[in-house]
Amino acid sequence: EVQLVESGGGLVQPGRSLRLSCIGSGFTFGDYAMSWVRQAPGKGLEWVGFIRGKPHIGTTEYATSVKGRFTISRDDSTSIAYLQMNSLKSEDTGVYYCTRERTYDWHALIDSWGQGTLVTVSS
Amino acid sequence: DIVMTQSPDSLAVSLGDRATINCKSSRSISYSPNNQNYLAWFQQKPGQPPKLLIYWASIRESGVPDRFSGSGSGTDFTLTISSLQAEDVAVYYCHQYYSAPWTFGQGTKVEIK
Numbered sequence: 001e002v003q004l005v006e007s008g009g010g011l012v013q014p015g016r017s018l019r020l021s022c023i024g025s026g027f028t029f030g031d032y033a034m035s036w037v038r039q040a041p042g043k044g045l046e047w048v049g050f051i052r053g054k055p056h057i058g059t060t061e062y063a064t065s066v067k068g069r070f071t072i073s074r075d076d077s078t079s080i081a082y083l084q085m086n087s088l089k090s091e092d093t094g095v096y097y098c099t100r101e102r103t104y105d106w107h108a109l110i111d112s113w114g115q116g117t118l119v120t121v122s123s
Numbered sequence: 124d125i126v127m128t129q130s131p132d133s134l135a136v137s138l139g140d141r142a143t144i145n146c147k148s149s150r151s152i153s154y155s156p157n158n159q160n161y162l163a164w165f166q167q168k169p170g171q172p173p174k175l176l177i178y179w180a181s182i183r184e185s186g187v188p189d190r191f192s193g194s195g196s197g198t199d200f201t202l203t204i205s206s207l208q209a210e211d212v213a214v215y216y217c218h219q220y221y222s223a224p225w226t227f228g229q230g231t232k233v234e235i236k
Contacts, residue, residue: 035225044214044228044229045165045167045216045218045227045230046227047218047224047225047226047227049224061224062224097172107161107220107221108220109175109178109220110163110175110218111175113173115172116172
């Protein structure tokens with residue numbers, strides 16, 4: 001069974017940084033892209049970005065709203081994906097979901113979700 | 124970025140009746156060489172993460188009931204629930220994975236009339 005477990009959420013002041021982690025199990029981690037999707041309170045889904053698995057492993061893409069502030073990385077030896085969030089803003093508040101993506105050449109499809117971790121950016 | 128627009132924002136349907144949700148992309152998300160449409164549908168029930176229902180615009184994910192179906196190509200797509208059940212109350216999102224950054228529609232809330 002595929003499992004994705006996020007951690008690292010919490011309350012952080014505007015302008016500060018936070019790093020989220022996602023540990024995957026039940027599948028061959030390196031074969032999949034890993035991504036992050038967020039959801040502001042009472043709002044819809046916003047794709048944040050992803051890091052590809054094989055064959056284009058390590059390449060990344062980001063949403064326009066976070067490009068230059070957020071960085072996604074992965075450690076396939078421990079099956080963990082990370083989301084480093086810098087220069088946080090109040091509009092970054094929300095539940096952050098870790099997702100697994102099936103790879104189709106340069107494209108990838110979300111097929112599994114974690115339960116999410118809440119990030120609150122407030123002074 | 125490709126903008127995904129769903130309609131309606133919400134709908135109320137009687138149990139056993141058909142529910143139809145539309146999704147329009149700001150440009151084509153079809154890839155001619157493989158004749159695929161890079162469009163997926165997700166279902167999100169209250170307090171839960173989303174769940175993949177449909178991909179390649181019309182392929183049901185394993186375990187998804189056959190009352191859910193997807194259709195469309197190019198820029199116009201549809202999710203149909205042929206006979207609404209109580210457990211189908213949820214918000215439904217369309218999603219394009221054709222061109223990064225991937226994007227979602229704003230969501231359509233389905234309720235029981």
